[in-house]
Structure formats: structure tokens, C-alpha cells
Amino acid sequence: MFLTALLLLRPHPRPAVDWEALAAAAKQNMIRRLEIEAENHYCLSRPFLTAEQERGHAVARRAAAFEGLKAAQAAQFSAHRRLEDQLDHLNVTRRRSWP
Template structure:
């Protein structure tokens, strides 16, 4: 048989979910202290929220809202944006190519390597 919500409250006085603060209060009263490290873990002690934390969060959310506002309005139309950087990219590619070829050694020919063998070669009559 199912109980209605009001009957459930009467039947179970602790129906609302206990907060972590009361859980820690219970642990502190019944035991020596909070188990393990109090700031890390599954059952860690909740950190108090200060006015500075609230202020910083509001500033962060306002900054994020402003960024979303500016991002939602494009600077250029799609027609203006198409190919606007093609010339700059081509110039950058040429610079990269030139820098690669600058470090490349000059061409070497077989005749230059074997020229020392031609010492006895003369015109015969």
C-alpha cells in the first residue's frame, strides 16, 4: 500500500534530506571527529561560501555573458569573410618555402666529384 505525501511526513518525521552540515555535526558529536581528511573525499566538509566568492562568481558570469554577446554578433558577413585571408596565407606560405630552401644545400654534380680523376687526360694526336 502506498502512502500519500502528507501521510509519509507523519509516518516518517525525518523525510527531508539531511544536509551535510547536520551529518558532520552528528559525526562530531558521536565520534572523535570527521573521518579522514575533512576537505577531500566523498564525505568532505562543505566549504563556507563567502561574499568574495559570490562577488567573484558574479563578475565571472557577467564577463561570460558579455563574451557571448560579442561572439553572437559577427564582425564580417559570410561574403566578406570568404577568402579574406587568401593573400596573407599565400605570402606566409611563400615565406615558409623560402626559409626551407635557404637551408637546403646547393646542387652537387658528379663531374665536380670526379674532376680529380682527369689529371692524366690529355688530347692525343
């Protein structure tokens, strides 16, 4: 009887007490994400450049970067070798000049 009274009459925690910490962390994460989203929306709602200024503003920079990339790739490419120079040591018909 004592054990039954101990188990049945003791104060029980609320059913969601185990989940409160997780719910609080999820709420904090959601609040943080919403604050970041609000800050992004604020920054994007006030553009640094107008639409006319923004159109084509990086064409010269992109063209220069592309030319630099092409030059770097051309520098890595090995020089052309002729097949005659590669196989010249196999030429047995050439004449020797004896001193």
C-alpha cells in the first residue's frame, strides 16, 4: 500500500516537460532565422545601384577576367612539336660528313 501511494500520489510533471528545452531551442532558431531574413529584406529593398547603373556595370571586369583566364590557359599549354623533329633520330638515309 505504501508503494502504491508513493507511485500514485506523487506530483507528476506536465506531459511536455521533456520537450520544453527542444521547443525553446527551436523557437530561438526560428527567431534568429526570421531576423536574418528581415535584415536581408531590408538590405535588398534599398539597392546600392539603380537599375540603369546596374545594367552592364561589370562587363569590362568580366571581359578582363576572361582574357586573363585565356592567357593563363594558353601559358599552361605546351609548345607545338613537329613530328619530323620528334622522329629525326630514326633517319638513316642522311649523309654524314667525315672530317
